Amino acid sequence: MSENSNPESSNFIRNIIKDDIKNKKNKSLVHTRFPPEPNGYLHIGHAKSICLNFGIANDFNDGLCNLRFDDTNPIKEDLEFTKSIQQDVKWLGFEWGERLFYASDYFEQLFEFAKQMINDGKAYVDHLSAEEIREYRGTLTEPGKESPHRGRSVEENLSLFDRMRAGEFEEGECVLRGKIDMSSPNMNMRDPTIYRIKKATHHRTGNDWCIYPMYDYTHCISDALEGITHSLCTLEFEDHRPLYDWFLEKLSAPCHPQQIEFARLNLNYTVTSKRKLNELVKDGDVSGWDDPRMPTIVGMRRRGYTPESIRDFCHRIGVTKNDTAIDVSVLENSVREDLDNRAPRVMGILDPLKVVINNYPEGETEQLEAPNHPNDKEMGARKLSFSRIIYIEKNDFMEDPPKKFFRLAPGKEVRLRYAYFIICNEIIKDSSGNLVELHCSYDPDTKGGNAPDGRKVKGTIHWVSAEHAFKAEVRLYDRLFNDPKPDSNRHQKDWKDFLNRESKKIIKEAYLEPSLQSAKNEEFFQFERLGYFCVDNKDSEKGKPIFNRTVSLRDSWLKQKKEN
RNA sequence: UGGGGUGUAGCCAAGCGGUUAAGGCACAGGGUUUUGAUCCCUGCAUUCCCAGGUUCGAGUCCUGGCACCCCAGCCA
Numbered sequence A: 001m002s003e004n005s006n007p008e009s010s011n012f013i014r015n016i017i018k019d020d021i022k023n024k025k026n027k028s029l030v031h032t033r034f035p036p037e038p039n040g041y042l043h044i045g046h047a048k049s050i051c052l053n054f055g056i057a058n059d060f061n062d063g064l065c066n067l068r069f070d071d072t073n074p075i076k077e078d079l080e081f082t083k084s085i086q087q088d089v090k091w092l093g094f095e096w097g098e099r100l101f102y103a104s105d106y107f108e109q110l111f112e113f114a115k116q117m118i119n120d121g122k123a124y125v126d127h128l129s130a131e132e133i134r135e136y137r138g139t140l141t142e143p144g145k146e147s148p149h150r151g152r153s154v155e156e157n158l159s160l161f162d163r164m165r166a167g168e169f170e171e172g173e174c175v176l177r178g179k180i181d182m183s184s185p186n187m188n189m190r191d192p193t194i195y196r197i198k199k200a201t202h203h204r205t206g207n208d209w210c211i212y213p214m215y216d217y218t219h220c221i222s223d224a225l226e227g228i229t230h231s232l233c234t235l236e237f238e239d240h241r242p243l244y245d246w247f248l249e250k251l252s253a254p255c256h257p258q259q260i261e262f263a264r265l266n267l268n269y270t271v272t273s274k275r276k277l278n279e280l281v282k283d284g285d286v287s288g289w290d291d292p293r294m295p296t297i298v299g300m301r302r303r304g305y306t307p308e309s310i311r312d313f314c315h316r317i318g319v320t321k322n323d324t325a326i327d328v329s330v331l332e333n334s335v336r337e338d339l340d341n342r343a344p345r346v347m348g349i350l351d352p353l354k355v356v357i358n359n360y361p362e363g364e365t366e367q368l369e370a371p372n373h374p375n376d377k378e379m380g381a382r383k384l385s386f387s388r389i390i391y392i393e394k395n396d397f398m399e400d401p402p403k404k405f406f407r408l409a410p411g412k413e414v415r416l417r418y419a420y421f422i423i424c425n426e427i428i429k430d431s432s433g434n435l436v437e438l439h440c441s442y443d444p445d446t447k448g449g450n451a452p453d454g455r456k457v458k459g460t461i462h463w464v465s466a467e468h469a470f471k472a473e474v475r476l477y478d479r480l481f482n483d484p485k486p487d488s489n490r491h492q493k494d495w496k497d498f499l500n501r502e503s504k505k506i507i508k509e510a511y512l513e514p515s516l517q518s519a520k521n522e523e524f525f526q527f528e529r530l531g532y533f534c535v536d537n538k539d540s541e542k543g544k545p546i547f548n549r550t551v552s553l554r555d556s557w558l559k560q561k562k563e564n
Numbered sequence B: 001u002g003g004g005g006u007g008u009a010g011c012c013a014a015g016c017g018g019u020u021a022a023g024g025c026a027c028a029g030g031g032u033u034u035u036g037a038u039c040c041c042u043g044c045a046u047u048c049c050c051a052g053g054u055u056c057g058a059g060u061c062c063u064g065g066c067a068c069c070c071c072a073g074c075c076a
Helices: A012-022 A044-059 A079-092 A103-119 A130-136 A154-166 A215-225 A235-250 A274-282 A297-303 A307-317 A328-342 A444-449 A514-518 A556-563
Strands: A031-034 A064-069 A100-102 A123-126 A175-178 A193-197 A211-213 A230-234 A258-262 A352-357 A365-371 A381-387 A389-393 A413-416 A421-429 A435-442 A463-465 A470-477 A504-512 A524-527 A531-535 A547-552
Touching: A012 A044, A012 A230, A012 A258, A031 A044, A031 A230, A044 A064, A044 A079, A044 A230, A044 A297, A044 A307, A064 A079, A064 A103, A079 A297, A079 A307, A100 A103, A103 A123, A103 A154, A103 A175, A103 A193, A103 A211, A103 A215, A123 A154, A154 A193, A175 A235, A215 A230, A215 A235, A230 A235, A235 A258, A297 A547, A307 A328, A328 A524, A328 A531, A328 A547, A365 A444, A381 A389, A381 A463, A413 A444, A470 A514, A524 A547
Parallel strands: A031 A064, A064 A100, A230 A258, A352 A435, A470 A547
Antiparallel strands: A123 A175, A175 A193, A193 A211, A352 A389, A365 A381, A389 A463, A413 A421, A421 A435, A470 A504, A524 A531, A531 A547
C-alpha cells in the first residue's frame, strides 16, 4: 500500500534487469528465489532480501519468486524453522504459490551431476583429512598444493564415490572435490569440497543419505533446475561467483542464472547475525526469538511492527553494494507513518496521578464523545466516561514548572482531551512530602473541550476516569543496545557489554480506557500523547490483553528538556 | 606486488559526460493544531575519498594514491 504511493526507486539490480528485459535475455522473463537455510528465525536482514526478490518478481513482466530451503546441512537444520520461515514470509505479504522447493529435493540429481563431473575428470575423491586439506589449501598469499589423490582414475573415483554414498566410509575419511586450480588466487577455486560425509538424519530425507552436497555446488544447480534468471545474494558470496559459474559451465546446466550480489542490511543499535541472536536467546538476555526487542520478524511482529511498515522500510533503504548501517530512526519512521494513518486513538495512563474535581457532582458519570482518529472521520467515534475522580499522567503536572511548561501546575488551566478545562487548586501530599493527589475544579461550560468565551488554553492532557478505568499490564520496550554498533569491537569490549539493561520496563497496572479490555491480539492503537501500542500475541489472555509499546510518539518536549 | 569489493551531507541513496548534485531519515527554524503528535512550509553538499590528467564541459572517462569491507568450513 505504502509502496505504491512511492515512486519506484531505481537500484543497480533493477537496472540490470531492465537491460536484460530490453535485450530479451532469458526471453525477457524474470524469476528469482529466496533461499533461506532452515537453521534459525528470519530477521530484518532477511526481510530486505525477501522484499528484493519477491518485489522484483512482482514488478517485472509477471515474474516469479520461489521459496527454496537450502537444506544441505542436516546437523543444523530443523523442520521447526522450515515452518516459521514460511509463516514469516507470508506474514510479510509475499506468496510463492506452488513454488515451494527444497534443495534436498534435488539430492538425487545432484548426485548424478557429480558423477558426470567425475566422468569428465572435473572431480575426484580425496582421502586427505580435513586438517590436511586445510594445510594443502595454502594461504591468502601463497598458492596451495595438489592432493596426492588428485590423479585418481575416473573408474576409481566413480567407485569410491559410490562407496561414499553406500556408507562405506566414516565421516571425515574422504570427500568429493572439484578439480580446479590449487594455485588460484581465489580460495574458493582451490579444489572446493563438493560432497562430505555426514551420518546424520536429515529433517526431510531421513536416513536416505550419508553424503551431503556443499552450498556452492548445490545452490547454482538448484537455481538452474528451477530456471532462476537472477540469483541475488549478499556480498560475501562475490568471491564464490566464479565457482557458481564454473559448476554450471562444466555441467552444461539447462540454463545459467546470473548471480548478483548486494550488501546485507546492518541496523544501528542491534545485531543481526544468527549466531549472536541465538546467544541472546540461549543466555536469557531476551525471552526468546520472539522477544519484542529482537530484530527477528516474529519479534518485530510481536512488538507491533506491521508488514506494511517493514516493506516500506526495505523500500526506503535501497539496494547497493555499499557496506552501510541504517539508523533505527528510519525504521521507527516507517512504523510511525503507517500507524499514524491506521491506529485508532485511545487514552491510557501509564504513571497515574489522582485528580479530584471538587466541583463535579459526586457519583455522577457522563458520556463524552471522542473521535477515534482526529484526521479521519471514517474511523468513527466512541463514548468516554467522565466522573469526579480521574487519573492523569504524573509528568503532566509540575509543582514548580519552567516557563515553557504547557501542562498542569498550581493555578494553571489545561484541557482534558475531549472533556473539560480544569484548574489546579490544591496539591495534596502525604506526611513525607510525596505528591498524593490534586484537587481541581472544572468549568462546566467547556464540555467537549471548547470555551464559549473563547479563552484558550495552552495544554491538552489525556486522562482516564478512575472508576471506569481498565487495569492492564503494559510493557515498554526500548532499543536492545546502548551503542549504535555493539559488534564493531572498537572499544575492545564484548558486544554484550553494550546490552541496554533498561530495554524492557513492565507496568503492572496501567489505567486504560475500558474499551481496551476487548482488544484482540496484535490489534494496534495509539495511546494519545504516548505512542503506538499493540496487544501482545503471546502472553495476553481473553479479556486480559497485555499491551506492548511499539514505538513512542515523537516528543519535542522531551527533546527540549534533555537539552537543558 | 594474493584475490574480490566499496567510497556522493550526520545516516541511507539517486545520478549512466552537458540546466543551479534527486529523494528519504536526522537536524534547525516557522505555520496549522483539542495529541508539545500528525500535517504544511523553509533551511541543510560552490561539491561527489585524495591527487593529477583527458574534454568546450567530469560525481560520471583515464592514471596514481588513500581508507574501509569480504575470503584460507568437510557452514550457508
